[in-house]
Amino acid sequence: MTTVSKQREGNYARLMEPPRQELFNMIQGYKTTQALYVAAKLGVADHLVHGLMRAEDLAKEVGANSKALFRLMRHLAALGIFTQDKSTKFGLTPLGELLRTDNPESMRYSAIFSGEENYKAAGNLLHSVRTGETAFNHLYGKGHFDWMAENTDASSTFNKAMAQTLRRRGNPVESYDYSGRHLVVDIGGGRGDLIGSVLVSNPTMEGILFDLPQGSSEAQSHLKTKGVQDRCRIETGSFFDSVPAGGDVYVVSRILHDWSDDKATAILANIRKAIKEDGTLLIRDSVLSDNDVQGSTLDLTMLIMTGGQERTESEWRSLLQSAGFALTRVYKKEGQLDLVEAKPDKQPPHRR
Ligand SMILES: C[S@@+](CC[C@H](N)C(=O)[O-])C[C@H]1O[C@@H](n2cnc3c(N)ncnc32)[C@H](O)[C@@H]1O
Structure with missing residues (x-):
């Protein structure tokens, strides 16, 4: 040697x-x-x-x-x-x-959610990787949101976990410049933590929180705690059918990554029908980059839990285009989920 x-x-x-x-x-x-x-x-x-x-x-x-x-x-x-x-x-x-x-910074429900259905679904990652199917559906026989409609304790844990993981300082949706905007619509807004904070910081604005009945079941009392209940209407329904019309700003936080491209396009197309022509769409999700540990971990969660995915900037651009939006800006901040800003394209897709 x-x-x-x-x-x-x-x-x-x-x-x-x-x-x-x-x-x-x-x-x-x-x-x-x-x-x-x-x-x-x-x-x-x-x-x-x-x-x-x-x-x-x-x-x-x-x-x-x-x-x-x-x-x-x-x-x-x-x-x-x-x-x-x-x-x-x-x-x-x-x-x-x-x-x-x-603790105002508590992660207790996030730890509970991660140890229950999320953990069981992760135990079926092999099934997802072999077949491309959603592990949760394989295990529970239906989609995560349909299952939660029948499991109120799990739904309540999930809503609390979502609120706790949202509660990180410097959230870009909260610090966005809403000057000249009057009506913000939070699509799949859950308990209302995000829209509540936007309304607290922008006292002349009004809001609509839109979610499934089980998703928004704790919203009334939460918005009251934040003191914005008089400026925020709660509407329930499915974003696959339609969303409330006439907003200046539509927020979709941690929604589109739950769904495949086809389903995400359907949600965006409904927002495109509802948004004002000079409105703004704010998407709070990951914009995947290379060696992105946080984004790729979340991507695996979507693979096993909902059949969704995290997206790169070019994937966001083409998804938005397919529903009549143009990507205008990406905001990235260390340790935060990213923010994608988009505006309606001049022509909705069906008229092009
Ligand atoms: C991952 S959570 C995100 C909640 C909140 N936007 C946030 O960032 O904390 C997904 C939300 O989408 C809602 N959701 C799921 N399917 C829906 C549907 N078909 N129509 C409306 N909301 C739906 C759920 O109830 C849940 O509140």
Whole structure:
């Protein structure tokens, strides 16, 4: 063996451990999702608000087996979610604080949603990759939104999880310049977190929140909490049939990525019929770039949960064109979902 090849082999041997460890950690990731899910579901963090607790006392409060709960807490402490002192009492770290229900930045419902149907669907990713079919439909026999119409607890968890993942600072829909605009319509607006914030920041504007009955079931009380209930009408229906007409700005946040190109085009075509000719469409979704970990993870979620997909800028451009819109701008900000701005093309597609 030459000196150079010996050197190469030595380097390779040194490199072996970290890549193996890194891959091993990735392979083990399923347990982290479930450990966080169980802690969130049991509401452990809520019980640690008043100070350190032993696993046996915690177990009585949350209804768990004390030895098994101790083992869960020890693992989550090793991961930095909780603290563990010498007397084996557990407390909250900054990460654990985010599992508290009453933390304004809480991610508790996001952890719960990720550990339930989402997790089960991920267990059927192989089916999706082999067939191109949606794992959720394969497992539950119907689409995620149809299933949630019959499962109100899951629907409520989903709506809360959506609101919690929306609540990141500097949301580009909230900070958009609405000067000269009067009516904003939020299509698939859920609980109304987004339109509520837009109306709070723009006190002369009015809004319409449009969603399925189960999607908007908590909107009335939420808009009231934000103090904008008098300026925001709630309308229920399916965006595959029609959407409320006459808005200056239409917001579609995390909607189009739920659907295939054909279905997304149908939604956009209904918005095209309803929007004012000088109106603006704001799409809050990923604009996929190369090596995009956040976007490609979300893309897998769409593959298994709804049969939708994340899109690149050129895919957005042609999707919009097919429904009579022109892409005018893409806003990108680190750590945020992107914002695509579009305007109605001069001619709706059926007249071209
Ligand atoms: C991923 S959530 C996004 C919610 C919200 N826009 C956000 O960004 O947090 C998708 C929303 O689309 C709604 N939705 C699904 N199918 C719909 C349909 N056919 N018509 C109207 N809304 C629908 C759901 O109820 C849900 O609120």
